[in-house]
Amino acid sequence: MKVIHISKTEWQDGLDKARPSYGLYGPMRQGQDDPVFRRLGPGEFPEMSFKNTKMSPKELVHPQSEPLFRYTLDPNDPDHDILKEVPKDTSPKAIIAVRPCDADAFLLVRRNFDTPVYKDPYWVNAYESLTKIGLACNRACSSTAFCTTAGSGPFSDAGVDVLLVDTDDAYLARVITEKGGRFLDACGFTTPATDGEARIASLREKAEATISSSVHTDKLREQQTIDLYDASFWEDVAFACINCGTCTYSCPTCWCFDIQDETRGKQGVRMRNWDSCMYPLFTLHGSGHNPRGTKVHRVRQRFMHKLKYYVDKYQDGIQCVGCGRCIRLCPVNIDIRNVCNMMNGYTACACAAS
Amino acid sequence: MSAKIDAIRQIARRLLADGAVDMVIGFKRGTLPMMNEPCFIRKAEEADRLVWDSHCGINLANYVTDRKERVAVVAKGCDSRNLVNHIIENKIKREKLVVIGVCCDGMLDKRLIAEKSREEAGAEVDAVEEANGQITVKAGALIWQAPREELLQDNCKRCRHRNPVLYDERVGEPVAEKTEDNYEDVKRIEAMSSDEKWAHFENMLSSCIRCYACRNACPLCYCPTCFVDESRPQWVGKSQDPIDIRTFHFLRAYHCAGRCTDCGSCERACPMGIPVRQFTRKLNKDCEELYGWQAGLSIDQRPALDTYSPNDPNDFIR
Numbered sequence: 001m002k003v004i005h006i007s008k009t010e011w012q013d014g015l016d017k018a019r020p021s022y023g024l025y026g027p028m029r030q031g032q033d034d035p036v037f038r039r040l041g042p043g044e045f046p047e048m049s050f051k052n053t054k055m056s057p058k059e060l061v062h063p064q065s066e067p068l069f070r071y072t073l074d075p076n077d078p079d080h081d082i083l084k085e086v087p088k089d090t091s092p093k094a095i096i097a098v099r100p101c102d103a104d105a106f107l108l109v110r111r112n113f114d115t116p117v118y119k120d121p122y123w124v125n126a127y128e129s130l131t132k133i134g135l136a137c138n139r140a141c142s143s144t145a146f147c148t149t150a151g152s153g154p155f156s157d158a159g160v161d162v163l164l165v166d167t168d169d170a171y172l173a174r175v176i177t178e179k180g181g182r183f184l185d186a187c188g189f190t191t192p193a194t195d196g197e198a199r200i201a202s203l204r205e206k207a208e209a210t211i212s213s214s215v216h217t218d219k220l221r222e223q224q225t226i227d228l229y230d231a232s233f234w235e236d237v238a239f240a241c242i243n244c245g246t247c248t249y250s251c252p253t254c255w256c257f258d259i260q261d262e263t264r265g266k267q268g269v270r271m272r273n274w275d276s277c278m279y280p281l282f283t284l285h286g287s288g289h290n291p292r293g294t295k296v297h298r299v300r301q302r303f304m305h306k307l308k309y310y311v312d313k314y315q316d317g318i319q320c321v322g323c324g325r326c327i328r329l330c331p332v333n334i335d336i337r338n339v340c341n342m343m344n345g346y347t348a349c350a351c352a353a354s
Numbered sequence: 355m356s357a358k359i360d361a362i363r364q365i366a367r368r369l370l371a372d373g374a375v376d377m378v379i380g381f382k383r384g385t386l387p388m389m390n391e392p393c394f395i396r397k398a399e400e401a402d403r404l405v406w407d408s409h410c411g412i413n414l415a416n417y418v419t420d421r422k423e424r425v426a427v428v429a430k431g432c433d434s435r436n437l438v439n440h441i442i443e444n445k446i447k448r449e450k451l452v453v454i455g456v457c458c459d460g461m462l463d464k465r466l467i468a469e470k471s472r473e474e475a476g477a478e479v480d481a482v483e484e485a486n487g488q489i490t491v492k493a494g495a496l497i498w499q500a501p502r503e504e505l506l507q508d509n510c511k512r513c514r515h516r517n518p519v520l521y522d523e524r525v526g527e528p529v530a531e532k533t534e535d536n537y538e539d540v541k542r543i544e545a546m547s548s549d550e551k552w553a554h555f556e557n558m559l560s561s562c563i564r565c566y567a568c569r570n571a572c573p574l575c576y577c578p579t580c581f582v583d584e585s586r587p588q589w590v591g592k593s594q595d596p597i598d599i600r601t602f603h604f605l606r607a608y609h610c611a612g613r614c615t616d617c618g619s620c621e622r623a624c625p626m627g628i629p630v631r632q633f634t635r636k637l638n639k640d641c642e643e644l645y646g647w648q649a650g651l652s653i654d655q656r657p658a659l660d661t662y663s664p665n666d667p668n669d670f671i672r
Contacts, residue, residue: 033627054626055563064563065593142478144386240392242416244567246625262591273592276565281583331567331623332412333384333391 002181003196004173006164006189011171012045014187018094021186022131025060026096027053037095046096048166051141052323056102056252058109060095061126062274064249068122069270073263083270088122090129094183097135101145101321103159104152105252106132108319112255122272131183134160138203140210142324146337149214150322155204165200172196215340217318220311227348228308229300237339238299240332245276247326247334248302253319256282277301303339358456361525362428363401365454369426369523370398375452376423379414380404387479388464392417404428406525408484411461411507413619415573419445426452428525430461432509432617434518435650436573439613442653445576455518457526459502460510461618465627467491467505474498508539509618509631519651537639543632555600561626562599564592568630569606571623574613581605607633612641612659615650 006014015024019042026046027035034054035047069083106127113123137154147153157163161180165172172193175181184190193199248254258275261268275282278299283292292298310319320336327335366378381390381404388409394417395403406428414427415436425446429437434455440446462482470491471479477494484490487502503511510516512535517528546554566582569575582590582602591598607630614634621631641647644667647658 065595143480236393239394239417240412242567242570242623244570244623245563245565246567249563249565250625258592260592262593262595271593273594279566279583280579281585284585327386329625331571331625333386333389335385338385 001197002175003193003200004175004184004189005191005193005196006171006173006187008169008171010189014189015045015096017188018183018186021092022183023089023091023093024096025057025093037098040096048097048135050097051137052099052102052325054325055250056105056323056325057095057098058102058105058252058255060093061106061130062109062113062123062255062257064274065271066122066273067269067271068259071268071270072266073268074266086269088125090125092131093129094131094133096133097164098132098160099137099141099323100134100154100156100158100160100163101147101150101152101323102252103132103134104156105159105321105323107159108253108321109255111314131179132160132162133180133183134163136163136165136200136203136207138166138207140207140212142328143212144324144327145211145322146213146215146324147322148208148211149217150320151317152321154207154211155200165203167199167203172200174200213324213337215318215322215337216344217307217311217340219344220307220318220340221315223308223343223346224348225304225308225312228343228346229304231343231346231348233342233346234296234300237303237334237342238296241278241295241299241334242332243278243280243295243298244331245274245278246329246331247336248276248278249274250325250329252321252323252325253306258282277305299334303336303343306336307340307343358406358525359404362404362406362454362456365523365525366395366404366426367398367401369452370395370401374424375426378404378426378428378454379417380428380454381406381410381412381414384409387482388462388467406456408459408462408502409464409482411464411618411622412571413573413617415440416571416619418451419573419576421446421450424450424452426454426523428454428456429518429521430456430458430617431513431515431517431519432458432615433573434520435515435615436617438520438650438653439574439615439657442657448653452523453518453521454523454525455521457518457524457529458510458513458516459529460506460513460516462489462502462505463507463510464622470498470500471496507618507622508629509616509621512616514648515615515651520653537635539632540636540639543636556596558628558632559596559599559603562603562628563626564594564599564602565625567623567625568620568628569602571619572610573617573619574610575606603630603633607637610634611637612645612647612657613649614638 024040026040027050028038029035029047035050036053037057067086071083072080074080113120157176161177163174256275257272259272261270284290306319369375377394377396379394382393383405384390390409413433415433418425418427441448471493475493475496479493481492488499489502489505490499514532590601641658645658
């Protein structure tokens with residue numbers, strides 16, 4: 001694969017050259033806190049020396065609140081009671097400095113929104129308009145990161161179009177897709193790197209060695225679903241949970257949403273909003289019955305979905321990239337690493353005694 | 355601290371061995387620095403799971419709501435006040451409850467310590483140790499120290515009820531209590547013009563993701579269906595519309611009026627670091643000024659907003 005050398009002195013000029021043809025998005029710091037992804041205004045450049053953003057960049061493709069249609073209930077309006085699609089901005093965008101775990105997460109989420117049978121037009125169009133410029137992690141972002149055992153890694157390039165590797169005075173840009181190549185061309189970055197792959201490989205090895213945390217997932221597929229579902233540890237796992245949506249909202253791979261009509265006066269909008277399996281309303285039936293009526297049900301669902309149902313359905317690992325956000329942000333310290341290892345190592349009879 | 359851990363374990367072991375309670379609710383060691391996880395034990399031999407230190411900021415009264423078993427719960431001063439609330443509001447029966455009251459020295463502000471570590475070392479906190487009123491933080495290559503009092507949660511710095519107000523078993527010796535809260539934080543906002551207040555709260559709530567961690571960490575929020583979750587009719591929109599976000603926060607605070615013990619769980623739980631206590635503290639101040647009322651101090655007194663007295667201030671009626 002082609003590796004381009006970008007010296008840091010030409011970095012900002014290059015981004016400026018790309019601005020006419022790409023909307024640029026990148027991490028921006030607000031105060032002392034971790035940065036957040038947002039559209040870069042003129043003269044703004046992405047923060048490149050951050051660990052990871054507080055919230056994942058999934059909202060660039062799947063916003064927390066997204067209007068889908070507008071309608072009017074005004075009988076004098078010829079279009080009354082007709083849903084009109086809200087125009088979407090599908091012009092090319094480049095997201096700069098997305099971390100490899102978060103880029104890999106897009107591929108997991110894509111399995112839900114972009115299938116041979118169903119294509120969610122909002123997600124797919126937003127996703128396809130994005131060029132993802134990854135930024136490899138030279139060292140672990142946190143002691144809670146377990147990306148290397150969750151199917152991702154600090155130098156994973158599965159989900160990016162270009163992977164940037166910081167070498168202090170320059171970036172080595174490994175071109176993964178044609179889309180990525182076009183973005184680098186637009187920036188005017190064309191100098192081939194000498195020994196690019198070898199230097200990346202050596203930095204990669206060092207980076208992977210700094211990931212101190214891990215999960216075991218090798219036995220999840222062979223576990224019996226019903227055994228895990230009935231496992232005795234769920235009451236213990238769920239006890240501390242307050243059923244807030246922090247884990248699901250901060251998760252780059254959680255994709256659930258709810259559709260709502262909101263009408264003010266005679267004007268209305270149909271929108272979709274993130275939803276969370278932690279909320280009782282998530283599964284409340286029209287009849288009043290709630291199949292996941294208790295917090296134990298809901299906590300079990302979250303972990304079973306990520307670590308068993310998804311594993312069985314797609315046969316390609318867990319629905320988690322090991323970014324560690326849910327661990328860091330959980331108000332009561334529920335730790336997916338522990339739960340994953342418990343599920344992986346579970347034996348139905350032995351557990352009854354423990 | 356280790357004396358308190360020993361005492362808590364001993365009491366838990368005894369209560370369970372004697373069959374006095376069905377479960378003991380306390381904290382177990384967390385997987386991250388500055389985090390402990392609420393947990394329960396049902397057997398005397400599990401008592402060694404229980405821990406106590408300066409990172410037990412979550413309010414455990416939240417975990418006894420509507421419990422039918424006989425429950426013992428480890429309670430700081432604020433937790434004990436919320437247990438009083440629970441008894442008054444019929445969320446748990448006094449006779450089913452054994453309060454293991456812990457005389458509290460205040461809880462450390464995990465966010466403040468993380469921010470300082472990030473500022474000074476650019477690293478996350480690896481370990482926090484304390485001895486003789488000094489906190490030592492290890493963050494990456496850096497070790498920094500500060501007096502314990504400076505690193506307490508804001509509500510703990512202001513706390514006037516560190517000793518449990520209701521207990522059956524006591525852990526630790528009573529600590530000296532502050533006698534007043536000057537509410538200077540609330541006064542600072544009260545002094546703002548309407549426009550300034552609007553901008554202040556607008557800015558404060560701008561990062562809210564509506565995860566409801568503040569609501570759910572609060573022992574006062576036990577409605578079977580919260581008003582934001584009602585769907586027939588639906589009172590509040592579900593989007594990121596600032597009007598709906600404000601509605602949630604303002605109404606949540608008002609539902610806590612005369613009930614809030616300023617335990618700080620809401621603020622501690624918020625993943626975005628929003629200082630949501632600013633709302634509830636204004637109402638606490640009002641309750642104190644208007645009715646001389648602080649929530650959760652006695653099971654024999656009805657809450658201020660629960661009763662009518664001819665002496666109640668009524669200047670607002672014109």
